Each structure stands twice: as structure tokens, then as C-alpha cells.
Amino acid sequence: MSAVLGRRVGLTxxxxxxxxxxxIDPDVVAAYPITPSTQIVERxxxxxxxxxxxxxxxxVESEHSAISACVGASAAGARVMTATSSQGLALMHEIxxxxxxxxxxxxxxxxxxxxxxxxxxxxxxxxxxxxRDAGWIQLYCRDVQDAYDRTILAVRIAERARLPVxxxxxxxTLTHSLEPIEAYPDEExxxxxxxxPADGYALLGGGEPISxxxxxxxxxxxxxxxxxAAAMERAREVIAxxxxxxxxxxxxxxxxFVEKFEMDDAEEAFLLMGSYAxxxxxxVARWRRARRVGMVRxxxxxxxxxxxxxxxLGRIRHVHVLERADTLSTLGGPLGxxxxxxxxxxxxxxxxxxxxxxxxxxxxxxxxxxxxxxxPGAGDRLRYLGVRQExxxx
Amino acid sequence: xxxxxxxxxxxxxxLAPGHRACAGCGFPTLIRMLLATSxxxxxxxxxxxxxxxxxxxxxxxxxxxxxxxxxxxxxxxxASGVQAAAVALQRRGRLDRLPKVxxxxxxxxxxxxxxxxxxxxxxxxxxxxxxxxxxxxYMNTGIQRSSATPQGARTTTTPVGARQLxxxxxxxxxxxxxxxxxxxxxxxxxxxxxxDLGKKLQKALxxxxxxxxxxxxxxxxxxxxxxxxxxQIAKMAVETRxxxxxxxxxxxxxxxxxxxxxxxLKAFLEMQGRFRHLLDDEKVLAELQSWVDAHxxxxxxxxxx
Ligand SMILES: Cc1ncc(C[n+]2csc(CCOP(=O)(O)OP(=O)(O)O)c2C)c(N)n1
Numbered sequence: 001m002s003a004v005l006g007r008r009v010g011l012t013x014x015x016x017x018x019x020x021x022x023x024i025d026p027d028v029v030a031a032y033p034i035t036p037s038t039q040i041v042e043r044x045x046x047x048x049x050x051x052x053x054x055x056x057x058x059x060v061e062s063e064h065s066a067i068s069a070c071v072g073a074s075a076a077g078a079r080v081m082t083a084t085s086s087q088g089l090a091l092m093h094e095i096x097x098x099x100x101x102x103x104x105x106x107x108x109x110x111x112x113x114x115x116x117x118x119x120x121x122x123x124x125x126x127x128x129x130x131x132r133d134a135g136w137i138q139l140y141c142r143d144v145q146d147a148y149d150r151t152i153l154a155v156r157i158a159e160r161a162r163l164p165v166x167x168x169x170x171x172x173t174l175t176h177s178l179e180p181i182e183a184y185p186d187e188e189x190x191x192x193x194x195x196x197p198a199d200g201y202a203l204l205g206g207g208e209p210i211s212x213x214x215x216x217x218x219x220x221x222x223x224x225x226x227x228x229a230a231a232m233e234r235a236r237e238v239i240a241x242x243x244x245x246x247x248x249x250x251x252x253x254x255x256x257f258v259e260k261f262e263m264d265d266a267e268e269a270f271l272l273m274g275s276y277a278x279x280x281x282x283x284v285a286r287w288r289r290a291r292r293v294g295m296v297r298x299x300x301x302x303x304x305x306x307x308x309x310x311x312x313l314g315r316i317r318h319v320h321v322l323e324r325a326d327t328l329s330t331l332g333g334p335l336g337x338x339x340x341x342x343x344x345x346x347x348x349x350x351x352x353x354x355x356x357x358x359x360x361x362x363x364x365x366x367x368x369x370x371x372x373x374x375x376p377g378a379g380d381r382l383r384y385l386g387v388r389q390e391x392x393x394x
Numbered sequence: 395x396x397x398x399x400x401x402x403x404x405x406x407x408x409l410a411p412g413h414r415a416c417a418g419c420g421f422p423t424l425i426r427m428l429l430a431t432s433x434x435x436x437x438x439x440x441x442x443x444x445x446x447x448x449x450x451x452x453x454x455x456x457x458x459x460x461x462x463x464x465x466x467x468x469x470x471x472x473a474s475g476v477q478a479a480a481v482a483l484q485r486r487g488r489l490d491r492l493p494k495v496x497x498x499x500x501x502x503x504x505x506x507x508x509x510x511x512x513x514x515x516x517x518x519x520x521x522x523x524x525x526x527x528x529x530x531x532y533m534n535t536g537i538q539r540s541s542a543t544p545q546g547a548r549t550t551t552t553p554v555g556a557r558q559l560x561x562x563x564x565x566x567x568x569x570x571x572x573x574x575x576x577x578x579x580x581x582x583x584x585x586x587x588x589x590d591l592g593k594k595l596q597k598a599l600x601x602x603x604x605x606x607x608x609x610x611x612x613x614x615x616x617x618x619x620x621x622x623x624x625x626q627i628a629k630m631a632v633e634t635r636x637x638x639x640x641x642x643x644x645x646x647x648x649x650x651x652x653x654x655x656x657x658x659l660k661a662f663l664e665m666q667g668r669f670r671h672l673l674d675d676e677k678v679l680a681e682l683q684s685w686v687d688a689h690x691x692x693x694x695x696x697x698x699x
Contacts, residue, residue, distance in 0.1 A: 027478075027479060027482035027483065027486070028475060028478045028479055028482055030474070030475060030478070054482065054485060054486065055482070056478035056479070056481055056482045058474055058475070058478055058518065059518075060471060060474070060514055060518070061510060061511070061513065061514030061517070062510060062511075062514070064467070064468060064471070064510075064511070065468060065470075065471035065474075065510070065511050065514055066471075068464055068465070068468035068471035068472045068475065068511065069471045069472065069474045069475030069478065070475060071464050071472060071475060072439065072462070072464065072471070072472035072473060072474065072475025072476040072477075072479065073475035073476065073478055073479035073482075074475075074479075075462055075475075075476070076437075076475070076476045076479035076480060076483070077479060077483055077488070077489075078478070078479035078482050078483060080475075080479075094465060095464065095465060095468065098464055098465060196486075196488070203437060203460045203462055203476065204437065204460060204476075204479070204480060204483065204489055204493065205460075206489075206490070209457065209458060209459050209460040209461070210460060210461075211450050211455035211457055211460075211461045211462070212460075212461070212462035212463070213462050213463035213464060214446075214450035214451065214452045214455060214463065215446065215447050215450055215451050215452060215463075216451075216452040217451060217452070220452050220453070
């Protein structure tokens with residue numbers, strides 16, 4: 001693999017992540033397989049078997065143990081990675097809070113997938129949206145290059161923000177499709193990520209022994225949680241700075257928080273996260289002759305870039321939030337709810353229609369996007385796109 | 395290293411005074427013994443439970459060694475991570491000396507909710523010692539039954555009533571379950587027999603790969619006995635053969651202490667409140683006694699084989 005680096009190679013999202021892991025050469029990887037992220041760990045274990053990395057690889061007995069081992073290893077001072085999806089992420093849920101509460105810079109790549117029941121292996125954002133309040137930074141990728149880039153970038157963000165990071169790839173759409181990407185030479189990746197987490201996590205630090213994860217009673221618990229919230233606030237700056245450093249180092253133009261397309265004079269817009277950006281972008285390009293339509297892609301969902309979102313949507317009359325999850329609260333999807341929250345204090349606010357689409361891997365069609373523009377439904381708070389049978393299966 | 399009580403007391407940095415365990419609690423003795431017997435630096439990973447709660451109320455800690463708590467059911471998996479990190483960091487020249495990782499959990503965190511995590515770590519061959527401090531119940535949450543709770547014991551989820559006399563099922567045999575994983579050193583011990591416990595700790599700590607110690611540590615509020623009788627009650631568990639002391643050293647079973655006399659189980663039961671409702675019931679007593687006898691015989695057979 002190393003022979004082809006430094007130029008374009010065809011890789012699936014999962015292979016690209018595994019390649020990034022190989023180049024980063026983390027101290028510990030602990031993981032448990034689940035579709036559609038399985039190949040990340042399969043490929044990586046081949047790198048381990050071939051002696052291409054120094055990593056201690058733990059093939060554990062469950063996702064709960066995978067994230068638990070990551071917490072142990074990270075607290076001990078190691079650079080640590082894992083990957084999962086869907087039910088696996090749900091099984092980790094309890095420990096996600098421990099990881100962020102202990103301020104451990106664990107990197108987790110999530111191949112986004114729907115949650116049971118009914119069981120479904122295909123892509124949507126229900127899994128990571130279920131973790132949105134767990135204190136992890138969440139980055140959503142648009143294509144395979146983005147997945148490769150952000151896996152590398154996430155290391156510096158996590159270690160400098162002292163928070164765990166999820167790098168989210170749409171299941172199958174990104175995890176399994178083959179795309180040409182530009183891979184960087186090993187040494188350049190190594191140089192960018194540096195030696196490993198700085199001191200300060202080190203259970204094994206060698207100085208005075210420390211106790212990690214004690215009981216905190218009401219006299220101190222709230223201070224810890226407030227400090228965690230402050231860390232998330234500071235992470236905004238870290239994400240901005242590190243994305244800039246990444247772009248400079250590798251000659252890219254990754255947006256840190258939002259990516260805008262045709263937004264300068266737009267009056268209506270789509271807002272979304274993930275891999276459908278290209279398709280929506282094409283639709284925007286098609287419709288540009290007739291309508292002033294634009295698109296905003298959210299990259300960072302945690303910390304939530306409220307300021308950037310509000311600025312991007314400043315002069316818009318109507319925004320269609322396209323999202324692949326629901327809260328089942330009757331208020332719509334998580335993204336729509338947060339977009340509304342981010343806009344509430346603005347004097348001028350666009351109408352927001354929350355459009356839930358693509359659950360369980362249901363394809364979004366060009367026709368459906370066109371349909372939204374033909375019948376925008378500015379009075380609609382919530383629409384479910386592409387449902388064949390309202391009230392259908394029971 | 396010899397095991398001399400005076401030496402041990404000199405050498406031990408021990409658990410700092412000021413931990414908040416109840417008077418008459420069993421596990422402080424175990425922890426002091428653990429800290430005193432180790433030749434290598436230790437890192438302790440503690441499951442949620444009484445031990446964690448009484449020893450590390452922020453901003454205080456009673457631990458003289460690096461210590462961490464993750465959650466209830468994952469001490470063994472967390473220990474796997476710590477151990478892997480130590481190896482990785484040493485290989486990269488960022489850690490001088492490889493510590494021994496010790497995971498500690500109560501019987502709830504070991505027999506029940508943490509069984510999967512422990513089984514996984516045993517199967518992977520993680521180089522660590524797992525110590526179960528066994529007080530035969532979920533004591534931290536107010537004395538509920540665990541699968542280590544003996545048959546007949548009263549707990550807050552196996553109360554005594556018209557249709558049920560305490561816990562209906564006999565306890566799970568966790569030591570045998572671990573032995574069945576093929577771990578190189580597995581043993582059962584009691585805080586009452588400190589020499590035996592100390593030797594087992596030394597052996598377990600010196601053995602590479604996964605090792606396991608199941609240590610009986612009575613719980614004063616859970617078992618309901620006068621605090622000063624902690625050691626006697628643990629001793630009676632051993633004397634009545636209710637809690638046999640044995641080891642499985644690389645597959646070889648050996649009973650490490652054989653009581654001289656056959657003391658009836660009742661002598662152990664009547665020292666505590668949790669069995670009070672059974673003491674007049676000859677039928678139940680006979681049933682429990684035959685369970686103990688059968689277990690002892692099976693153990694003897696294994697030790698002879
Ligand atoms: C997932 C989860 N379920 C339940 C609890 C509540 N809980 C905390 S400690 C405990 C019992 C611990 O029992 P054991 O492991 O025997 O230790 P002991 O309390 O006897 O020290 C329980 C049920 C928890 N912390 N986490």
C-alpha cells in the first residue's frame with residue numbers, strides 16, 4: 001500500500017479510514033465488528049498482522065468492552081481508536097459519557113447506520129444522533145476523501161481539545177463506495193499527528209499516583225460538568241485552528257463548521273450533513289437558473305456551530321433541513337430542532353421545514369429534491385420524505 | 395518474598411486511613427494485603443461498588459497506587475486497555491517499568507453484570523490479576539441479591555415472606571467458571587486466613603497471563619453481625635467448608651486448607667442475621683448442609699485427580 005501513497009488511489013471509506021489508522025499508528029485499537037464499519041477493523045488487523053503498525057490490537061467481546069478498553073488505555077496515556085455503528089454505538093452509550101467526563105481524546109469512527117427495530121443495516125444518522133449529548137465532538141463527512149482527512153485531523157482536535165471525537169461516515173454510501181482519493185505520505189501524516197497525547201492523562205505518569213474517575217458528590221459534580229461544557233466551548237477554537245493547520249499542511253480546503261454552496265444571494269436553502277451533499281449540490285446547480293437556491297452542509301454537529309449556521313442562513317426566507325434521523329418527540333428530527341434553536345434569537349429568521357429522509361438507507365431521489373423546490377411547503381414544520389404508505393406497517 | 399506479618403506491616407503503604415468503609419467490613423484487609431504483597435508497581439482498576447465509593451470521594455483518595463474507575467461491569471475490559479497501553483507505551487520508550495494491572499470488583503460486578511467482560515479478558519489472555527471481593531450481595535445499593543448470594547439468605551430483593559424464605563437459588567460457582575477458562579492461576583481465599591491469602595496474592599501477581607482470586611469479605615450491614623466478629627465469621631465460613639480455600643495452579647487443583655473437624659454449617663449461619671429465619675427449619679438446614687457437602691466432595695475429587 002505504501003508504494004502508491006502521495007498520489008491518487010481508489011479506496012472505500014472503510015479502507016481509507018484503515019489507511020489513515022495505519023499512518024497514524026495508534027498505540028491501542030479495541031473494536032468489535034458491526035456492519036457497515038466492519039472492514040475498518042478487518043483491514044487494520046491485517047496491518048497489525050503484517051507488522052506495519054506498532055499498535056496493541058484488542059479484538060474484544062463486545063462494543064461495551066471495546067469502548068471500556070479504550071477508556072482504560074486512553075487514561076493510561078495511549079493514543080486510542082475504535083470503530084462502530086448502530087447497535088454497537090448504542091451498546092457503548094453508557095461509557096461514552098465516561099470517556100468525555102474523563103476528558104479522554106479517544107477517536108471513534110462511526111459508519112452511520114439505522115437502529116433496530118426493525119433491524120436494518122443501512123445508513124442513517126439515528127445512531128450518532130442518539131449520542132449527541134454525550135460530550136463527544138462529532139464531525140460528519142461528505143465523501144471518502146473527507147473521511148480520510150478528518151480521521152487524521154480528528155487526532156489533533158481530540159488531543160488539543162481534550163475531548164473524544166466521532167468521525168461519522170454515512171453507512172454504505174461512504175463506508176463501501178470506492179472513490180479516488182489523494183493519500184498523503186506516511187511521514188507527513190506522522191509529522192502532523194505528532195508523538196501521542198501530551199502528558200496529563202497519565203494514570204501511569206510516573207509521578208505521584210493519581211486516582212482517575214472517583215465518586216463526586218453534589219459539592220463537586222456540577223463543577224466537573226460545567227468544566228466539560230466549557231471544554232466543548234473551547235473546542236470550537238481548537239477545531240478552527242486545527243482544520244486550518246490541516247489545510248495548510250496538506251493543501252486542502254476543508255471547512256471547519258459549515259460548507260456553503262451558492263449561498264451569497266440565496267433566498268431559500270437546503271441544510272444537511274453527510275454524503276447527500278453532492279446530490280443536493282447538483283440539484284441546486286440545476287435549479288439556479290430558475291431560483292435563488294443554495295446549500296449549507298454542516299460538518300461539525302458537536303460543538304454546535306450556532307453562530308456559523310445563523311450567519312449562513314442570515315438572509316434566507318426558507319430553509320429545508322434535510323436529515324436522516326428523528327427524535328420521535330413529535331417536534332421533528334434532531335437537526336431541525338437545533339437549527340430552530342440556533343435561529344430563535346435572530347431578529348430575521350427563515351421559515352424552517354424539517355425534512356426527515358433516508359431512514360434505514362432509503363434513497364433520496366433527484367425527483368424528491370425537485371419536489372421540495374416545486375412545493376416548498378413554507379408553512380410545514382415537518383415532512384417525511386419518500387414514505388410510501390403513511391401509517392404503513394405495524 | 396517471605397510472608398511475615400511484622401514485615402508486611404512495615405512494608406505496606408496500605409490503604410490510607412480515612413477511607414469510609416463500615417466498621418466490620420471485610421475488604422480493607424484484602425486491599426492492604428494486596429498492596430503489601432506486590433513486588434511490582436501496581437495499577438488498580440476498580441469496578442463500581444462499595445470499595446470504589448468508600449475509597450475515592452473527590453477530592454480525596456485512599457489509594458497509594460495509580461487507580462481508576464470506569465463503570466460497574468467493565469473493570470476487566472478497562473484493565474485490558476490499561477495493560478495494552480502500558481505495553482504500547484513501554485515499547486515506544488515512554489514508560490520505564492511495566493506495572494501489573496489489577497482489576498477489582500465486587501461479586502455483583504464479577505459474577506453478574508461484569509461476567510462477559512471478565513470472560514473476554516480471560517480468553518484474550520490479558521496479563522492481569524482480577525480480584526473479586528465477595529460479600530455475597532450488591533451491598534453498595536442496599537443489600538440486594540447477587541448470583542453469589544447463598545440460598546436462603548435474606549436480602550432486599552429476596553425478602554422473607556409467607557411464600558419465600560430468602561434467596562431460592564444456590565450461589566453460582568464463579569471460581570470454577572474462571573478455572574474452566576483455563577486461566578493459569580485461580581484461587582479462592584478468605585480474609586480470615588491471611589497467610590493463605592497473601593501467598594495466593596503473591597502467586598497470582600507473579601504469574602503471567604490472567605489470574606483470578608475470589609476472596610470472601612464479609613459485609614457487616616449485609617450479613618448482620620457484630621462488627622468485631624468480622625474475622626471470626628469469615629473463619630467460620632472456612633471451618634464449615636462453606637467457603638473452601640483452594641487453588642487451581644496451571645490446571646492442578648489443590649485444597650490449601652483442610653479444616654480439622656467437620657463443623658456443621660449451622661455454626662456459620664447462626665452468627666448472622668441474614669439467615670435468622672432458617673435456623674429452626676431443620677429441613678432447609680439439611681438441604682443447605684448437603685449442598686455444602688456435595689461441593690466439598692466434588693472439590694476433593696478434583697484435588698485428588
Ligand atoms: C449499569 C449499572 N447498573 C447498576 C448500577 C448500580 N450499582 C452500583 S454498585 C451496585 C452493586 C455492586 O455490587 P457488588 O459488585 O457486589 O459490590 P459491593 O456493592 O458489594 O461492593 C449496583 C447495582 C450501576 N452503577 N451501573
